[in-house]
Amino acid sequence: MVLKAVLFDFNGVIIKDEAIHRVLNDELLLSENLPPQGKEFWKVCVGRSDRAGLKELFKLRGRFVTEEYLDKLIAKKAIAYRQKLEQLETLPIYPDVSQFIEQMFNSGYKLAVVTGAIRSEVEFILKQGKLGLFFDDLVAGDDIERSKPDPEGYLLAIDRLNKLYPDLNLLPSECLAIEDTFVGLESVKAAGIQAVAIANTYPFHMLQRRANWTVDRFEDLEFDRLTKFFETSECQTSGE
Structure with missing residues (x-):
């Protein structure tokens, strides 16, 4: 087994924007x-899609919103998000993620x-941060029906990479995902990916x-040791 692809979460991994959200x-x-959020933000929003988080916030307040109304709320928030960033x-x-992404790209990983x-938020930030060219694909909230902790997004990314590179034959066990939240890590585990x-x-x-591995910063990740894990042993689901 070899490592072929590195999959990145976005909010909290590439950009520090939880406070803005x-x-x-x-x-x-x-x-x-x-009423505004209290601790609910951490319970129902962090790590989940905007659609899933907002839907749950409204539900907790006894307000059931249609998908069409959610679309309007998400569009309104997207405009405000872009304005905040600008x-x-x-x-x-x-600060250390750009170097790490470039290192992974130069090492030949998908x-x-x-x-x-x-998608519009992610593409804007990747472009502004000069990171977009390093990525082969982007699976955004627009592309999925089920938010993390469901594994749909990760499985879709693998399927898309295989379509982009027909000779890749990428399996979940040949991927590494980088996450920062509990629900994100649940999603990775459910997809059969190392985290x-x-x-x-x-x-x-x-x-x-x-x-499987936990670090404070990207520079703390012993990538040589990690790749040897893929090469010399069967993938495990327990933490290290």
Whole structure:
């Protein structure tokens, strides 16, 4: 078994924008005359798609919204998100992620983003951050019906990479996914993929037992050791 592809979550792995999403969710709720989030943000929004998170926030307040109305809310939030980013001097991309992505690209791995964020947001940030050219594919919230922790997004990314590269014959066990949330790691595990947890959103000790490898920063990831794991042993699901 060899490592062939590295799959990246987006929010909390490539860009530090959870605080922005929390503010925008509160603004949406208040505009609908509903109370803002408390700890619910961490319970139902972090790691999930905008659609899944907003739907649950409204449900918890006794408001059941149609898919069409959710579309309008998501579009409204997307505009506000773009405006927030444009007000910043620099995008809040994690400082060590760009070098790591380039290193993976130069090492010949296929790269993809798998996220619940909407495509327009992700493409804008990847372009502004000069990262878009490194990725072979992007599976966004627009492309999936079921949010993480469902494995749909990761399995779709593998299917797409195989269609892009017919000789790749990529299996889930030949992939590595990088996540920062509990639901993201559940999604990776359900897809049969090995997981690296990066402690950007939750503390190291809270992630350690949920992933195969856990690091505080990308530079802490012993990639030579990790690739040897793929080459010399059967893939495991227990943490290291």
